[in-house]
Amino acid sequence: xxxxxxxxxxxxxxxxxxxxxxxxxxxxxxxxxxxxxxxxxxxxxxxxxxxxxxxxxxxxxxxxxxxxxxxxxxxxxxxxxxxxxxxxxxxxxxxxxxxxxxxxxxxxxxxxxxxxxxxxxxxxxxxxxxxxxxxxxxxxxxxxxxxxxxxxxxxxxxxxxxxxxxxxxxxxxxxxxxxxxxxxxxxxxxxxxxxxxxxxxxxxxxxxxxxxxxxxxxxxx
Amino acid sequence: xxxxxxxxxxxxxxxxxxxxxxxxxxxxxxxxxxxxxxxxxxxxxxxxxxxxxxxxxxxxxxxxxxxxxxxxxxxxxxxxxxxxxxxxxxxxxxxxxxxxxxxxxxxxxxxxxxxxxxxxxxxxxxxxxxxxxxxxxxxxxxxxxxxxxxxxxxxxxxxxxxxxxxxxxxxxxxxxxxxxxxxxxxxxxxxxxxxxxxxxxxxxxxxxxxxxxxxxxxxxxxxxxxxxxxxxxxxxxxxxxxxxxxxxxxxxxxxxxxxxxxxxxxxxxxxxxxxxx
Amino acid sequence: xxxxxxxxxxxxxxxxxxxxxxxxxxxxxxxxxxxxxxxxxxxxxxxxxxxxxxxxxxxxxxxxxxxxxxxxxxxxxxxxxxxxxxxxxxxxxxxxxxxxxxxxxxxxxxxxxxxxxxxxxxxxxxxxxxxxxxxxxxxxxxxxxxxxxxxxxxxxxxxxxxxxxxxxxxxxxxxxxxxxxxxxxxxxxxxxxxxxxxxxxxxxxxxxxxxxxxxxxxxxxxxxxxxxxxxxxxxxxxxxxxxxxxxxxxxxxxxxxxxxxxxxxxxxxxxxxxxxxxxxxxxxxxxxxxxxxxxxxxxxxxxxxxxxxxxxxxxxxxxxxxxxxxxxxxxxxxxxxxxxxxxxxxxxxxxxxxxxxxxxxxxxxxxxxxxxxxxxxxxxxxxxxxxxxxxxx
Numbered sequence: 001x002x003x004x005x006x007x008x009x010x011x012x013x014x015x016x017x018x019x020x021x022x023x024x025x026x027x028x029x030x031x032x033x034x035x036x037x038x039x040x041x042x043x044x045x046x047x048x049x050x051x052x053x054x055x056x057x058x059x060x061x062x063x064x065x066x067x068x069x070x071x072x073x074x075x076x077x078x079x080x081x082x083x084x085x086x087x088x089x090x091x092x093x094x095x096x097x098x099x100x101x102x103x104x105x106x107x108x109x110x111x112x113x114x115x116x117x118x119x120x121x122x123x124x125x126x127x128x129x130x131x132x133x134x135x136x137x138x139x140x141x142x143x144x145x146x147x148x149x150x151x152x153x154x155x156x157x158x159x160x161x162x163x164x165x166x167x168x169x170x171x172x173x174x175x176x177x178x179x180x181x182x183x184x185x186x187x188x189x190x191x192x193x194x195x196x197x198x199x200x201x202x203x204x205x206x207x208x209x210x211x212x213x214x215x216x217x218x219x220x221x
Numbered sequence: 222x223x224x225x226x227x228x229x230x231x232x233x234x235x236x237x238x239x240x241x242x243x244x245x246x247x248x249x250x251x252x253x254x255x256x257x258x259x260x261x262x263x264x265x266x267x268x269x270x271x272x273x274x275x276x277x278x279x280x281x282x283x284x285x286x287x288x289x290x291x292x293x294x295x296x297x298x299x300x301x302x303x304x305x306x307x308x309x310x311x312x313x314x315x316x317x318x319x320x321x322x323x324x325x326x327x328x329x330x331x332x333x334x335x336x337x338x339x340x341x342x343x344x345x346x347x348x349x350x351x352x353x354x355x356x357x358x359x360x361x362x363x364x365x366x367x368x369x370x371x372x373x374x375x376x377x378x379x380x381x382x383x384x385x386x387x388x389x390x391x392x393x394x395x396x397x398x399x400x401x402x403x404x405x406x407x408x409x410x411x412x413x414x415x416x417x418x419x420x421x422x423x424x425x426x427x428x429x430x431x432x433x434x435x436x437x438x439x440x441x442x443x444x445x446x447x448x449x450x451x452x453x454x455x456x457x458x459x460x461x462x463x464x465x466x467x468x469x470x471x472x473x474x475x476x477x478x479x480x481x482x483x484x485x486x487x488x489x490x491x492x493x494x495x496x497x498x
Numbered sequence: 499x500x501x502x503x504x505x506x507x508x509x510x511x512x513x514x515x516x517x518x519x520x521x522x523x524x525x526x527x528x529x530x531x532x533x534x535x536x537x538x539x540x541x542x543x544x545x546x547x548x549x550x551x552x553x554x555x556x557x558x559x560x561x562x563x564x565x566x567x568x569x570x571x572x573x574x575x576x577x578x579x580x581x582x583x584x585x586x587x588x589x590x591x592x593x594x595x596x597x598x599x600x601x602x603x604x605x606x607x608x609x610x611x612x613x614x615x616x617x618x619x620x621x622x623x624x625x626x627x628x629x630x631x632x633x634x635x636x637x638x639x640x641x642x643x644x645x646x647x648x649x650x651x652x653x654x655x656x657x658x659x660x661x662x663x664x665x666x667x668x669x670x671x672x673x674x675x676x677x678x679x680x681x682x683x684x685x686x687x688x689x690x691x692x693x694x695x696x697x698x699x700x701x702x703x704x705x706x707x708x709x710x711x712x713x714x715x716x717x718x719x720x721x722x723x724x725x726x727x728x729x730x731x732x733x734x735x736x737x738x739x740x741x742x743x744x745x746x747x748x749x750x751x752x753x754x755x756x757x758x759x760x761x762x763x764x765x766x767x768x769x770x771x772x773x774x775x776x777x778x779x780x781x782x783x784x785x786x787x788x789x790x791x792x793x794x795x796x797x798x799x800x801x802x803x804x805x806x807x808x809x810x811x812x813x814x815x816x817x818x819x820x821x822x823x824x825x826x827x828x829x830x831x832x833x834x835x836x837x838x839x840x841x842x843x844x845x846x847x848x849x850x851x852x853x854x855x856x857x858x859x860x861x862x863x864x865x866x867x868x869x870x871x872x873x874x875x876x877x878x879x880x881x882x883x884x885x886x887x888x889x890x891x
Binding site: 225231254255256257258259260261263264265266268288289290293294295296297298299302325326327344354355356357382383384386388389390405406407408409427429430453455468469470471485 | 506509510574577578580582584681682683685686811815820823824825826827828831833834835836838839840841842843846847
């Protein structure tokens with residue numbers, strides 16, 4: 001059994017920056033429903049405001065997602081540019097999640113488009129158990145339903161535009177997610193967070209275009 | 222309820238189910254294994270649906286529970302009472318007012334709207350089970366998309382009876398990939414699965430599987446070019462509200478062959494009568 | 499005018515009141531105490547604890563009382579309670595070799611170190627109804643041996659065979675076993691998970707399956723190597739103190755079957771094992787479990803899988819009485835909707851049958867109608883090549 005007592009020492013200073021859910025039962029439920037909504041309707045933005053304050057680097061939405069979904073049975077991988085002793089301590093303290101160095105073992109992977117490397121061997125599940133895969137939690141600067149990538153597939157009535165930024169990292173990440181269709185049902189699901197905004201692209205989503213494509217933006221929400 | 226958590230399940234179990242649900246919506250129609258727990262009601266009586274509802278339900282949600290389309294059947298009453306007791310949530314019989322609807326064997330006649338979640342109780346989640354009883358085999362068949370046997374089964378019906386003899390739990394294909402059991406709803410309800418604005422979640426407690434159809438997802442009932450899928454129809458109208466387009470229950474009125482037909486969806490029928498009156 | 503059935507809630511409440519009244523029975527007689535059940539119906543209590551996989555004699559007795567003696571219902575009650583309990587610690591593996599024995603027998607050796615202890619068994623009772631119990635006769639206390647604490651050690655019989663290399667050795671590979679109470683079943687299942695499923699499997703079911711192996715459906719030539727019953731200490735390791743401490747004692751039954759040997763060109767033949775373990779005094783259950791455990795090892799030991807008891811998925815998926823009774827009893831729930839859809843189809847088929855079986859056509863339901871044959875031919879679909887004409891595949 002994991003023991004939270006051992007992580008409690010010396011954390012008082014760092015932990016202050018990482019708020020807990022004020023009402024763990026009902027706040028978790030609200031966060032979860034937003035995340036469920038995000039994955040059920042890919043690209044549709046949800047607003048998560050589970051607490052006051054702003055956890056460093058991650059944003060309220062993704063930190064709330066972690067608190068709502070992680071526990072002793074969850075393994076989390078943290079990308080280099082988000083990794084910090086205080087995040088590790090806070091995550092372990094608040095959720096009991098196990099931190100792993102091997103991305104293939106991770107249930108959740110915390111990263112930014114900038115640190116995303118398409119070659120990182122996240123778990124994609126198997127044809128028999130495609131659910132045994134890593135879900136990416138991606139910290140982005142931009143998360144808007146306008147000119148960007150055009151999403152279609154389950155959860156989307158016709159199509160929906162989503163823009164997560166046009167950096168090389170964003171392009172590489174979206175390209176990777178676009179490749180999910182070829183490996184379906186194996187693949188990785190992604191949840192994007194920018195501040196209190198959250199949107200997701202599961203592996204079932206077809207992705208077309210990119211920020212530079214000429215087609216006019218349409219808001220289909 | 223003293224001694225038990227909100228909505229009965231402990232938070233760790235809820236998180237486990239919630240993580241499973243996220244996979245389920247990401248892989249529409251795929252049966253996600255989950256560590257189903259014993260519930261204080263028997264397996265086969267809706268424990269899968271109850272666990273899903275308990276995991277998604279919030280204090281502000283309005284819950285509707287139906288069995289056979291009706292709010293007043295004993296098991297619907299019992300499950301609704303359970304959630305009133307362990308979650309203190311508001312309940313309703315009005316389809317239109319509900320945020321979460323737990324159902325056994327029907328999809329409401331009133332079209333569902335965006336934001337609603339329909340939770341199905343599922344006895345046997347595996348559509349291939351009655352063709353191949355082994356779980357190891359059926360998982361492999363899903364992995365390899367080996368669904369020919371299902372069509373052979375349906376076609377044998379046609380050869381024998383002149384019709385596909387499956388009238389409920391009629392298999393569907395979700396987003397052109399997974400063949401899925403829609404739970405024992407009459408095939409009359411199958412078209413409502415397709416392109417629905419609502420999220421549909423399916424829970425099988427005893428078999429420890431959950432699966433989902435996200436909103437706006439293509440769901441096709443399996444059929445053949447020369448035997449296209451068709452739904453039940455009645456020559457009669459509902460004896461109470463006059464509906465000529467809803468699923469009807471047959472009610473025996475005497476021992477001389479007298480019978481009448483009434484809407485199986487009690488809320489729909491009552492609402493129509495309210496409007497008619 | 500027809501009115502849809504109402505008042506389900508009232509009906510349920512009334513049913514519960516009636517049930518409670520029936521359970522209490524004749525008020526002229528004293529109410530059964532839970533403690534009495536624990537004392538005097540202990541075998542029922544032990545079975546409830548075993549199949550519920552919760553060691554709590556008092557609550558098992560309560561469940562038995564609450565269920566009016568329906569064992570399956572009592573197992574379900576206790577199991578549903580169990581699932582709400584937090585997991586505070588995981589015990590060290592129990593050492594049944596250190597059991598404080600109440601009973602210990604071996605069918606393979608006449609005399610064994612530590613001796614054969616018959617213990618409180620029904621084995622040699624003549625099954626004659628004891629009418630004295632009807633009259634409430636006093637029962638003289640059993641005499642307790644004073645020298646119990648100095649009893650000579652009773653090493654496991656199979657360990658003695660193992661010392662000679664005659665029985666397969668079981669080695670703890672240190673791997674963390676699956677936890678069937680938390681993880682969904684994943685077939686094929688390893689032996690640790692199988693044993694867990696069997697340990698809480700329904701006794702009657704395991705008994706029938708074990709029996710079937712004896713009658714030739716997957717025979718495995720068993721000998722009851724050793725059966726022991728008694729108290730075993732439960733220990734947990736406390737990380738903070740880096741110490742292992744005893745947190746209590748539980749009663750256990752254990753059966754080790756010795757079964758016919760396997761062997762290959764490389765490995766000399768050895769006896770194989772079947773294992774059974776249960777809470778409390780549950781001897782029949784552990785024997786049946788050991789037979790089924792051994793049967794389920796058929797594939798591992800290179801034996802043909804011919805009997806039902808050897809088919810792991812079949813055996814394990816249907817062993818749990820909570821699963822099985824729930825699903826069988828769910829047939830009591832309303833199925834108006836599905837039944838109506840079957841009625842509708844049946845009426846339609848019968849109409850068509852009547853039409854088609856008029857004398858000049860001579861068709862019957864057992865054969866496809868002329869129309870169907872034509873359409874199948876038209877679309878070029880033979881019996882084994884139908885995918886071509888299929889939608890949604």
